Amino acid sequence: MGRILAVSRQVERIATWGGCISLMLLMLIVTADVGFRYFLNQPFSWSHDVITLYITPALFFLTLSDAHRVGAQVNVDVLQRALPVPVRRITDALCNLAAIVVFALIAYGGARRALDAWENGDAIAGHIAWLTWPSAALVPIGAGMLVLRLASSLVANLVGSDEAYARSHEDLHAEGAFE
Amino acid sequence: QSKVTLRVADSLPAGHIISETSTKPWIELVKTLSKDRIEIQYYPAEQVGKAKDLLQLTQAGMIDVGYVGPSYVSEKMPLSAVAELPGSFSSTCQVMSAYWDLASREGGYLYEHEFKPNKIRPLFIAALPPYQVVLGGSATVNSMADLAGKKLRASGGAQDLTLRKLDMVSVRMAPPEIYEAMSRGTIDGTLLSFVSVESYKLTDITKSATTGQNFGTVVVTYSIGDQKWRGLPKDVQDILKTAGDQITRHACQNFDTQEKAATERLKEKGVKFITFTKAEQDKIDAATGEVALDWAKSLDQRGKPGSETLKAFRAALAKDGQTKSN
Amino acid sequence: MTVAMIMLALFALLAFGAPVGFAMLISGTVGLLQIGSLEGVLGILETTPLTVAGAYEFITIPLFLLMAEFILLSGMADDLFRATAAWVGRVRGGLGMATALAGAGFGAVCGTSTASAATLSATSLPAMIKQGYEPSLAAGVVSISGTLAMLIPPSVAMVVYGLLANVNIGQLLIAGLLPGILVTLTIMVTVYVLAWHRPEDAPSAEPVTWREKIALLRVVGPMLMLFGAVTGIIYTGIATPTEAAAVGAFGAFLLLWRSGRMTGANVRRALLRAAHGSSMVMVILLGASVFGYFFALTQVTQDLVAWVATLDVSRWVILGMVLLGYIVLGSFMDQIAILVLTVPVVVPLMQSLGFDLVWFGVVKIVTAEIGMITPPIGLNCYVVARYSGRPVSEVFRGTLPHFLAHIVAILILVAFPQIALWLPGQMR
Ligand code: NA
């Protein structure tokens, strides 16, 4: 069990760096594209397709699970904070379970779509015929990692002590808040 | 006789020329022909899905009739782009009739090779009038040579290839950004039909444009999922077939009339129309011809019947031309 | 009936602390299952995530977040407050006004009000308290000044509104500029009145020599240059507003390099935080889309708009009710949740009443600023309390005068729509 967790954490870490590198690439590609277009009259013909097909999906799906790990998701927890810890553990578990089901459906649908695109050799029309399966595959990878992350926190929530639960929830989750 | 309800979804904003010229009249016609037996629930403006998702949502049965634009799902419907190639026709009616011939009935080349495999069937189609080069104030263009190096917004695919062939620079951006980009010179202009020039409110910043050219177009279909279609009673299917035929035929003339009127209005506003010499026109025609061949060849290389599609489409264009002259 | 049940499920999930995006995604999926088949719902879940993530306009969000992270690491935000304090610190309530100015200045390169509040808490709050400011007054100014970042471009909240309401993002961002100045002035006037009323609560700062004042201006230069560059390349047409976000982030990257604080660890940290933030926004936009599809298919919005059209009241009454509703919602709900929950209903309504959607977006954001500082959920106040180690109740007490002043600012914006619409009009 511990070994599985360690391996999946390692996978999550690598994926997260993939997401971060995508963000850096996004900044550099768009800036360079603007520069090439303005100064040299030679915008990149590939940037729009590469960004929308691969880079922003990678940025989003590869960091999805890690963002959840650090508690970057925004929630409204007034009522939740007022509830006694044993009740909170139950409501938390239920919310977690519902999220697992939906993200599992997303992962399943995404995998089906990626497989289909791979089998047909789907590619978009244009100067360069970019393949669509690597783009589609990012969805099941990201949603799948999130399902694992949610499942492990569901288990931890169910088996841990009330004290440990309360301790893990006392931080204000303001990291990355964006309002 | 029980009522039939169809959920129809598209991505067009309120007042878009396609929804005014084709979609709404089609809804009315279906209502009239079926004597209100067919009820249409219309969800415009991406209310239930973005343009590129509507094919899949139709296949999955979340909606019954979806706005399926082949260029939004070029990976699933690569062959339909044949109707969007530059140079092959000069009126909306020509392209719409040819495409409708191939797509609407069993045995039609595009129906068999594109719609059937995707488990959908087109109920009616629309195409925008042939695209022109539309330029703002940042470019003074009098001849073919002046067009070289001009930055034009294009929507990818064949338009991208056409601009490259003619030594222009193709820029991608979302339609709502065209106005600002063109007025401030981020781009010199765009490829659009004149009716769209008006709907994007570009009239005041348009300084010059080509006319009578064909730098490509956009074809869209409203398609129904096979499963839903098979579940419909025969008489309802017949009503939908009749309505689709009528609307497609009627709307194409309407598009051409509106394009002509839009051209007149641009002329009154003082937009300068660029004319090309015979030699220049030959060069353009040669380039668009090459684009079509390149397009077909690159599909052939990926194991899709590009050349065959091109042949079938050209045959359909020729056949329609003949019927008209008879 | 379905709608009422699903809304109930949504609010239950939110109340139990489920993340906003998850709550909308879950309840929207359940709602769609009531309307369509499992295969149909799978169709939506299969397509929507990739389409939302692959929308080109979305790139502004990660890039705005990244720009702010680079600026924060460069330390220029601290210098900004020292500079404004040197210039206006001698005036009555001067350090408080300097905080508002620094909030506006930092807001011009940072797109999120919590990040801005955190920065001001670390710099201007200790300075004011050291100067003998009454702590709740000081904390109040910091909390409200942080909210300027969501009004003055760049603004992540504006982009989210633009994406949800389908309004031109470039015009929205520019529209926030003059109202941002108006709100900055409102905060400064409020501080002045407070200081005038109880001078002992806001003592003046030590005098600063002219030589020092001039020297401090030098640190403001680069940030002003960055803001000017981003706005400038939009105006001159070098880049579209979407692309300008990338150029801005790159400019901030260069400023970080110039500040000499660029290390591998720093850059990685900035990338990670911005990536986490954008991932969160994406989950929310995804949840909002799925929920929105469900909502559209039930035709509730059309029915509501049709119903309001039959009402025999002035559109201003309806606007007033909507804004009041926003202030009430804002007291206990997360701002982004409010946006995603209400935009699909409220925006078609406003449009049917003939209100300009760019202007409405600006007014909506200013009411959202109020939500950031009102109890029980006032994220900025929590941020300030946490960073400064002061009790939350004290911070909330200090924001009360600003709450009242903000209402006046909203009335001004409603009475004079041109404040928001003049600049975007110049672009047209
Ligand atoms: Na800002």
Ligand code: NA
């Ligand atoms: Na609040």
